[in-house]
Amino acid sequence: MNIQIENLSKRYGLQTAVDKISFEVRTGEILGFLGPNGAGKSTSMKMITGYIGIGEGDILIGGRSVREHGDDLKRHIGYLPENNPLYLDMPIMDYLTFCASLQGVAKDKIQSRVRLMVNICGLQAEKHKKIGELSKGYRQRVGLAQAMIHDPAILILDEPTTGLDPNQIVEIRKLIREIGKEKTVILSTHILPEVEATCDRILIINKGKIVANGTAETLRKQATGNELVKVQIEDGVHQQILSALELLPSIEKALPVDTETNRFEIHSKLGMSSKRDLFQLCVEKGWVLGELTPVETRLEDIFRNLTLN
Amino acid sequence: MHPIWIIAKRELGSFFDSLIAYIMLVLFLGFSGFFTWLLGSDVFFVGQASLESFFNVSYWTLFFFIPALTMRLLAEEKKTGTIELLLTKAVTDRQLVVGKFLSTFLLILIALLFTFSYVITISSIGDIDTGEVVCGYVGLLFMSAMYISIGLYASSITSNQIVAFLCALLIELFFHIIFGTLAQQLSGWAGALLHGLSLTNHFESIIRGVLDTRDVIYFISITLVGLLLSELSLTKRHTV
Structure with missing residues (x-):
């Protein structure tokens, strides 16, 4: 499912958070979304996921506008928000079951999807613990598991490797690369080597505007001349x-x-x-x-x- | 499973997991039982097989308990950021609001179901007016629905649970006491309007055993307004 962003803008009062950005992400592509704090990355991601309304312009997912079909398109999106909010009082299994039910996974498939996510994200040893008892790295894995629980065509990940140890970072990057072969992935991060290791294309945004868009190699050529x-x-x-x-x-x-x-x-x-x-x-x-x-x-x-x- | 029911089920589970539900049940049954059977205008003092004293006590206990239950519903989700997680799943703002409403309403329903033991006991010591009892329970449910929707709205406008609690209590206070008191001081259309808005008048009318359409419309319309305002408060994030 392709994502097309067309002249997307968002203003908060007098401040322009996102200023007429346009880009496209294709199926099987992992896009690295880079930018300093307050550049408009999270705002753009929130608009794509339908959490906040679109100011101007439009977002087309699979050719359908988020403005008109936002609620329906949510089923096709897996989202890991910034800071990875979770219900700390819930056990992992219950939480993933809850997320799967909300995303409309068929009742008879919920348990198999939950088991699969627990295995993929390496949560087997901790699966009966409450989320509040987990370390930051494991919480991040739960966040990733909930984002992928309904096998979405699109994955939007806001800083997915924050808090993970080096081994976990390698595992999660590998996982994202695997997923990215079939799905459309937008990944935001501050860790620049991560973008090179994981993403097919890089998009740098600054003060709400796109300042660079291309592969790491293209950007290097453009920068050095x-x-x-x-x-x-x-x-x-x-x-x-x-x-x-x-x-x-x-x-x-x-x-x-x-x-x-x-x-x-x-x-x-x-x-x-x-x-x-x-x-x-x-x-x-x-x-x-x-x-x-x-x-x-x-x-x-x-x-x-x-x-x- | 419908998203409303999935949200309501999780929220109800969370009430029990966090002990809030048990504390609420113990306090509610303790207060209502104490004043129904042991103190003040209790059954033995009045000398009638009536649940009037229970309904009067519940009228006050629910006034305090409901804001305590509703204060966290949306304020906590906002504070922890889980609201973003919920609203980016296949859930609409309306479904979230109704799901949260339903969870608290079901908890109140469970609390009231426990008080059926009072009905059974009182009916065994004398003739009980079944119509009055049914209307009394309907009145309590209507009042609870109305206060839950008000509490939900208060919880939707802040991420601070204490603010949500106090705000809900303040709004409830107007319907519970202030409108009624002002209506007695004023005459003309203003007095009539405030009299119409006072919950006391509608509630007393119902627990007397008369289920008037005007009372039903009053409770349902204020409940719907509360839910609608909560939804509007959530959808505001799209335009800000």
Whole structure:
């Protein structure tokens, strides 16, 4: 089930929380929703799930408008809200049964779905405990289990790995990737490596507007513009190497980093890669290519550049 | 299973799990039993096989107990954030409000069912007016429904349970005492209006054994207004 967001806006009094954003998420895609606090991520998610009304624009889920069919579309959405609110006085099994009944799971299938979720989310050992007795990590698993209990076509997860230990984080990421093969997943997080590890596409939102939309690779290219590589060439004289590098057609500029060890920072021309030319040059001149390291812009830097203006 | 019933069942279970239901039942039966059988205008003092003293005591105990039961219904969900969880499932605002209402109404019904032992005992010591007893119970149920809807509305406008309790008690106070007292001081249309709004007049009319359509309309309409306002209070989040 695809999600289409069309010119979506939401205002709280004079403050614009979401400002005419448009994007699409397809079935089998995991979208990472990034942005600083107060950027409008949770507001957008709340509008998609039908918890708060749409200001302007529209959200189409499977081609149907949330404005008109909001109550009906809720059945197809699994939602893990921010801070993972739960009924702490309920035992896990009762809580999942309650959620399954509310989401309209057939009576004869409820128990099998509950058992499946308990197994998938690793709640077997704790299943008879009250939610209030669980650690934060286990509570997060219960939150995920309730979101998936009715096998929804769409999953909206607001910071799903908060409070989990590193082992649990790996497990949950793996689980989300598995689920994401068949379903439409929107995942919001502050943990940037998580987005790279889990998501097919990244959407960065700042002050209610989309400031970046693409794969991690695309964003890196957009952020750096030209290819950047670090090289170290052995068996040559520094000045000769520098002159030869500057003559290569694919290189825009070569900056010496260390004259003794012949280390250079190579900036390629826009849309070109200089790696092949560098290799060929070393072969022709009989130099040894000691190091050739492409420099990637970290996602953190891209995020900071885009959100700190 | 219908969402209203699923919500009502969970809420009723939560009343019993948190001991609120047991405390309420013990206090309600304790108070009503004490004043029906042992103190004041009790059955032996009056010397009649009548449940009038029980209905009068319940009239006051429910006035205090119902806000205590309803104060958490929506305020707690708002405070813990579970309201977001509920309303993003296949549940409408109306179903949530009615489900919560139903849970408290069922708890009151259970409490009143326990008092049937009074009816059986009193009917064994003298001739009892069955019509009066039935009307008395109907009156208590109508009053409870009305106060639950008021309490639910109070709980929907805040996330603080104490505020919800006091707010419900304040609104109830108008229907319970203030409208009636003011109606006696005023004449003309204002007096008639306040007299019509006073719960006491309608309740007394019913427990006398007369089930007037005007009284039924009064209780049902105020209950519906309370439920509608609670729903509006929830749906307000879409526009704010």
